[in-house]
Structure formats: structure tokens, C-alpha cells
Amino acid sequence: MMVLNSDSFSQDLFQWFDGIKRDLPWRKAGGHANPYHVWLSEIMLQQTTVKSVIPYFLNFIQRWPTIEDLGRANLDEVLHAWQGLGYYTRAKNLHKCAQMIVGEFGGRFPEDRNALLKLPGIGPYTSAAITSIAFEKPAIALDGNVMRVISRYLTLESLRPQLDQDAEAFLWQVIPQSRFGDFTQALMELGALMCRPKSPMCLHCPLMKNCKAYLNAVPEDFPKKVLKKALPQKFGHAFLLKNSNHQILIRKRAGKGILSGLYEVPTTDWDLTLPKRLLQDISLPEHLNLRGEVNHTFTHFHLNLKVWEGATRHPIRRMGRFLKNLKDYALPTLMKKVLSL
Numbered sequence: 060m061m062v063l064n065s066d067s068f069s070q071d072l073f074q075w076f077d078g079i080k081r082d083l084p085w086r087k088a089g090g091h092a093n094p095y096h097v098w099l100s101e102i103m104l105q106q107t108t109v110k111s112v113i114p115y116f117l118n119f120i121q122r123w124p125t126i127e128d129l130g131r132a133n134l135d136e137v138l139h140a141w142q143g144l145g146y147y148t149r150a151k152n153l154h155k156c157a158q159m160i161v162g163e164f165g166g167r168f169p170e171d172r173n174a175l176l177k178l179p180g181i182g183p184y185t186s187a188a189i190t191s192i193a194f195e196k197p198a199i200a201l202d203g204n205v206m207r208v209i210s211r212y213l214t215l216e217s218l219r220p221q222l223d224q225d226a227e228a229f230l231w232q233v234i235p236q237s238r239f240g241d242f243t244q245a246l247m248e249l250g251a252l253m254c255r256p257k258s259p260m261c262l263h264c265p266l267m268k269n270c271k272a273y274l275n276a277v278p279e280d281f282p283k284k285v286l287k288k289a290l291p292q293k294f295g296h297a298f299l300l301k302n303s304n305h306q307i308l309i310r311k312r313a314g315k316g317i318l319s320g321l322y323e324v325p326t327t328d329w330d331l332t333l334p335k336r337l338l339q340d341i342s343l344p345e346h347l348n349l350r351g352e353v354n355h356t357f358t359h360f361h362l363n364l365k366v367w368e369g370a371t372r373h374p375i376r377r378m379g380r381f382l383k384n385l386k387d388y389a390l391p392t393l394m395k396k397v398l399s400l
Contacts, residue, residue, distance in 0.1 A: 068266070069235040069242060075265035076245035079252070083109065084116055087192075092240060094168040094193035095126045101188050102153050102180060106146055109251070115144055126168075129154070130161035138321060138389035145392065146358075147321060152180025170194045192240040199230045200243045204250025210282035211254060211272035218283055254278075292361045294333040297326045297397050298343065299350065299368040302381050307398070309388065310379025317357060322388040324397055325379075329362055344369035350400045355393045362393070366400050 080086075085100035087093070099119060103112045118140060123129040129137070134154050141150035156179045160168060168189065169175055175186040187200035201223055209215070209226035217225050235242055253260045261273045272278040300308040310325060312318050325341055327334045337343060347367040355362045382388070385398065 066235075068233040068269075071265040072245045072249065073235075073238065073241065076241060076248060080244070080248060081109075084113060084120075086244070087240070092193045094189065096120065097189055097193040098156075098168065098181075098185075099153070101185050102149055103144065105149060105185075107144060111144070115141070125166070126157050127161050127166050130157040130166075132157075134320065135389060139387070142321075142389050142391065147318060147391065149180060151320065155179045156181065168193065170196070172196075172198060188243060191243040195237075195239050197234055197239050198243070199227045199234070200247075201227055201230070202247060202250075204254070205230075205246045207256065207282055208246060208250045208254045208266070211259075211278050212266055212270045214271040214275065214277070214281060216283060218285055222282060290356070290360050291331060292363065293329040293331055294363050295327045295329040295365075296334060296337060297324055297353070297364045297366045298338070298341075298347070299324055299366060299397070299400070300341075300344065301368070301370050303370075304381070304383070306381035306383045307385065308379055309382045309385065318391050318393070320389075321391050321394075322385075323391070323394045326364065333365070342371070344371045353393070353396045353400070355396060364393075364397065366397050368400075 083100075085093075085096040096116075100112065100116055103115055119129070122140060123132055132154065134151070137154045138147065138150055141147065141153075144150070159178055160166060169178075170190070172186045172190045175181050175189055176183070181189070184200055184202050187198035190196045190198040191200060206219075206223060206226050209229055210222060213225075213229060215222055215225050230246075249264070249266070253264045257279065259278045261267055261270070261278060264270065264273070267273050270278075272281050298308075302308075308325060309322050312321050312323050325338055327336075327338055347369040350366045350368045353364045353366055355364075390398070
């Protein structure tokens with residue numbers, strides 16, 4: 060892949076970035092990036108917007124100022140602080156990764172990218188982001204924003220994963236000799252603020268003069284998209300079971316699957332057809348009232364839960380505890396929807 064004016068690419072990018080870069084709480088202060096802050100922010104920013112992440116990030120570093128503090132925290136505490144960000148596997152891997160860094164690396168992030176890749180929750184993108192931003196080493200961190208910028212700049216016709224390989228190959232040709240962290244962050248910033256998926260702000264883009272998509276007036280035609288398959292629909296029942304003290308039965312979701320380790324009201328299994336047989340391992344009240352339905356979308360399927368309410372005075376075996384102050388427990392968004400009924 061031939062590149063003309065490779066120096067101009069990074070120079071134009073830096074000139075723009077130096078003038079507009081956002082003052083984000085995880086960015087370096089005093090000229091030095093904090094690897095803990097870089098890692099924490101990158102994990103939180105996966106599938107989540109900067110605006111949503113900022114209050115969570117500030118709360119985490121206030122509660123756990125160092126990675127040693129986070130590694131010593133209880134997982135339930137971490138999940139509770141994470142609730143609302145979604146994709147809870149990230150929080151579980153975050154906690155496990157903190158424990159490994161404390162236990163195996165003495166609380167210091169490894170600077171070697173291959174070592175980073177062996178840690179829970181750190182993949183090719185995150186390892187490259189940490190390597191470049193926290194340690195100022197050359198690495199290509201290719202997220203959706205960066206991939207979109209380069210696919211338009213070159214009018215790349217390829218689809219993922221080939222598109223990622225093509226974009227990375229180009230970026231290795233234009234990467235500067237220094238400011239590796241700024242190069243990574245400037246590309247991310249450009250994709251987030253200017254080269255947006257819809258209505259890109261091409262006239263304000265520092266790369267406009269050489270961007271093939273802009274010159275051909277087709278920026279929104281890139282990157283090329285594959286039609287997504289429709290998500291399957293699953294169904295289930297959820298039960299709001301109260302005692303005479305107006306406490307609600309809550310249990311911790313078991314197993315290693317979706318929402319495991321988080322708290323929920325009892326539910327049936329989630330099936331492609333509405334389960335006719337209700338829970339067998341609890342003594343359901345004789346009278347249940349249908350309070351409504353809740354719809355929720357996960358990454359791989361839609362879910363519809365019929366929500367039933369009933370009162371019981373009898374102890375319910377193997378099914379958690381009756382609780383009233385539910386805000387102290389890590390409840391996923393799905394359960395908040397159920398409880399809102």
C-alpha cells in the first residue's frame with residue numbers, strides 16, 4: 060500500500076488535536092499518563108460513550124485510588140459500582156485483572172504488549188491503547204472510531220476482519236517517530252468528534268484534503284457494512300415475591316453465563332418459547348397477579364419477561380433472601396425494569 064506525504068498525516072492530525080483535545084479525567088497530567096487510569100478508562104469505554112463513562116470513572120478512582128485498592132475490593136462491591144454500565148463481564152475481568160497485576164506484577168502494569176494480552180479482559184485493542192498511551196511505545200490501537208476514519212480516508216472496500224488488517228497496515232506506514240500516545244488518542248478523538256458515523260463534519264476535518272471519501276462526496280458509504288441477522292426472541296417469567304414486611308425475594312444469579320454474580324428476582328429459564336412450567340425449586344404462592352411485561356435486548360438476543368407478583372409468609376428454600384434496601388445490591392438494568400413494576 061503506497062502512502063504519499065506520510066509525515067503530513069500525523070502533522071495535520073497533531074495540529075488539530077493539540078487545539079481541540081478534550082479535558083478527560085483519565086488523560087495524562089504533568090506529562091505522564093497513569094497506567095491504572097488508562098486501563099480503567101479503556102475497559103469502561105468499550106461499548107460505552109465518554110459522557111456515560113466519566114462519572115463511573117471518577118467514582119472508581121475515588122473509591123479505589125490505586126490498582127492495589129481495586130484488587131483488594133470485594134467483587135460484589137465492584138459489580139455494585141459498575142451497575143448501569145452494562146456488559147458485566149468487563150467488571151468481572153477488571154477485578155480479576157487487578158488481582159493478577161497486584162499478585163503477579165507487584166501492582167505495576169507490564170509494559171510488554173504480549174504480557175498485557177495474557178491478562179483478563181485485555182485484547183488486541185486494549186493492549187495497544189495501554190502500550191501507546193501509558194508507556195509511549197509504538198502500537199496501533201484500532202477501535203471502531205479509528206477504523207471508520209481510515210476506511211473513509213482510503214475508501215477501503217474490504218469488510219471486517221480484513222478491513223482491520225488493511226487499516227492497521229496503513230497506520231504503521233504513517234505512525235510518527237514520537238508522541239505515540241497522542242497519535243492513538245488523536246485518531247480516536249477524530250472518529251468520535253468529526254468522522255462520525257452519520258453526518259461527519261468533513262469541512263472541519265484535518266485530513267480532509269487527502270480523504271478519498273470526502274473528495275468523492277461519499278463519506279457515509281464507508282465503512283462497508285454487512286447486514287446484521289435479526290436477533291432471536293426469548294421469553295420467560297419473573298416473580299416479585301413479597302413477605303409481610305414488604306421485602307422482596309432476591310437471589311444472586313448463579314453459573315458463569317449472562318448476568319452471573321448479579322442479583323435478581325427469581326425467574327424461569329429464558330427460552331425461545333414462553334415456558335409453561337414455572338420454577339420448581341421454590342414454593343410459589345397460590346395467587347399470583349400479572350403485573351406486566353418487560354422487554355430487554357442483550358447483545359445476542361431480545362428477552363420478554365412476564366412479571367408476576369405474589370405475597371408469601373412461607374420460607375422459600377434455596378432461593379436467596381428477603382430484602383428491602385435493594386440499592387445496596389448490584390442489580391442489572393433488566394432487574395431494575397422488573398422492580399419498577
